[in-house]
Amino acid sequence: MDGIKRFVRHRVTIRVCQIAIGAIFLVAALPKIGDVSAFAKQVHNYRMLPIALENLFAMTLPWIELVAGLALVLGIRARAGATLSAGLMVVFLVAIAQAVARGLDIDCGCFGTSDASQVGIKRLAEDVLFLALATVGSLRTGS
Amino acid sequence: MMHPGPGPGGEGNLARGVVALVVLGTVLGLAYNYAGLRSQPAYGVAWIGEPRVLEPWTPDPATAAHPTAGTPAALPEIPDSEEPRQIQTAGVKRLFDAGGALIVDAREPALYEAGHIAGAVSLPYEEGTPDRVEALDPGGRPIVTYCDGGSCELSMNLAWDLILEGGHRKVLVFMGGFPEWQKAGYPVETGSATLASATGGSGERASRRIDSNDPMGFFDPPQAASALPPIPEMDRPMSMELAAVKQFYDAGAAVLIDARETDEFVEGHIPGAVNLPFEEIQSDPGRLLTLEPGDRPIIAYCGGGSCEVSITVADALIEAGYRRVLVYVGGFPEWQAAGYPVARGEIVTGGT
Numbered sequence: 001m002d003g004i005k006r007f008v009r010h011r012v013t014i015r016v017c018q019i020a021i022g023a024i025f026l027v028a029a030l031p032k033i034g035d036v037s038a039f040a041k042q043v044h045n046y047r048m049l050p051i052a053l054e055n056l057f058a059m060t061l062p063w064i065e066l067v068a069g070l071a072l073v074l075g076i077r078a079r080a081g082a083t084l085s086a087g088l089m090v091v092f093l094v095a096i097a098q099a100v101a102r103g104l105d106i107d108c109g110c111f112g113t114s115d116a117s118q119v120g121i122k123r124l125a126e127d128v129l130f131l132a133l134a135t136v137g138s139l140r141t142g143s
Numbered sequence: 144m145m146h147p148g149p150g151p152g153g154e155g156n157l158a159r160g161v162v163a164l165v166v167l168g169t170v171l172g173l174a175y176n177y178a179g180l181r182s183q184p185a186y187g188v189a190w191i192g193e194p195r196v197l198e199p200w201t202p203d204p205a206t207a208a209h210p211t212a213g214t215p216a217a218l219p220e221i222p223d224s225e226e227p228r229q230i231q232t233a234g235v236k237r238l239f240d241a242g243g244a245l246i247v248d249a250r251e252p253a254l255y256e257a258g259h260i261a262g263a264v265s266l267p268y269e270e271g272t273p274d275r276v277e278a279l280d281p282g283g284r285p286i287v288t289y290c291d292g293g294s295c296e297l298s299m300n301l302a303w304d305l306i307l308e309g310g311h312r313k314v315l316v317f318m319g320g321f322p323e324w325q326k327a328g329y330p331v332e333t334g335s336a337t338l339a340s341a342t343g344g345s346g347e348r349a350s351r352r353i354d355s356n357d358p359m360g361f362f363d364p365p366q367a368a369s370a371l372p373p374i375p376e377m378d379r380p381m382s383m384e385l386a387a388v389k390q391f392y393d394a395g396a397a398v399l400i401d402a403r404e405t406d407e408f409v410e411g412h413i414p415g416a417v418n419l420p421f422e423e424i425q426s427d428p429g430r431l432l433t434l435e436p437g438d439r440p441i442i443a444y445c446g447g448g449s450c451e452v453s454i455t456v457a458d459a460l461i462e463a464g465y466r467r468v469l470v471y472v473g474g475f476p477e478w479q480a481a482g483y484p485v486a487r488g489e490i491v492t493g494g495t
Contacts, residue, residue: 059175063172067168084161087161105426
């Protein structure tokens, strides 16, 4: 148990997790920035936001992902980036979970337009994994 | 490694970092999409990238003689009469398909709201308001009244009112009424329809109708039919203006498609329009093939402004093989603002 704790808190582990989740966020952000209107449509499909906010969300979210991803990969404010991505992963988890619960058969939109995968249990599991990565990445070293 | 480590600021520093990243991302995102903040389209997001502008459709005088548009000539000629005449289900359907009649529901409003022939106007006989009878403007078309079939007499009573008080001369009674229509699986609508500004301008015509003993003086169907400009076959959708849409609507010479989502459609739509949300087409392309426009053009509309789903649906219709597809760019808001009829409630199409 103590060994796991030490491994998870090791600065190399944390750094690796940060770079991994950062890369994932960069890959996820770029196609959304490239095709905002398609992403806005996907946001709309989730039926979570007031319609007036959907476009605003679709315009800014990919850029927040991009900034977080850059921070993580470059190691500048990396802990903040990891905390932010953990928060975003929670939001995505909730979004997908509610879509699954409501039986919406929609594109995930997780990695932009070309990602035609539907929301579902597999997506949820993937998101939990990403959330774990982000959480480890947001830990302090040592202690 | 450039790992900043847990600085002396601790959690406060971390929170500030998170906020800084969010703010930076938001600012970048807004700057990148600067143009879009003013509008709030639902999801068409026309303001990102160039909005698509369709070539406007204009009546082409050269093809005016070409009998392509709705061909009311095929409809049975309804002679003038000072008595109501009976009409059977098949005849009503023919008139309905061609938009060749004004269909009037004589039942009480509650029954009308629970379900009526799509596009029918509610004129409860019990409420018997003479001004409403006079205000009714079929635009030269026959009026078909109906009630609950069987032994119901509301439609016949209303028909007499229309003749004696309203001065109408082509009044038909659909004896089978709503039950028979529904049984045949023909289009049915629920909810209430509001005939907005039904009196605007029609008062003059109504009085003319009463004065005139000469049927030719007020009833001239061939002229009304040929006034409709023909729609040529096209391999891409074109845009249509409000006035032209209204003209086709009045003549029932077009199939109207509401491309918005069902909840918006239920809140209000152009009477008789078919709800065909884009998402539904995506998941079930077969829906497109259930339309039977015949020679009539298909006019798609959505929420106006910068909404683009009507264009997307129009493209899908072209792809599905329809050749007379138009987009009413002004959409429902413009239609409603013009005071034209609006229907509420869900369309239930059986049979097809």
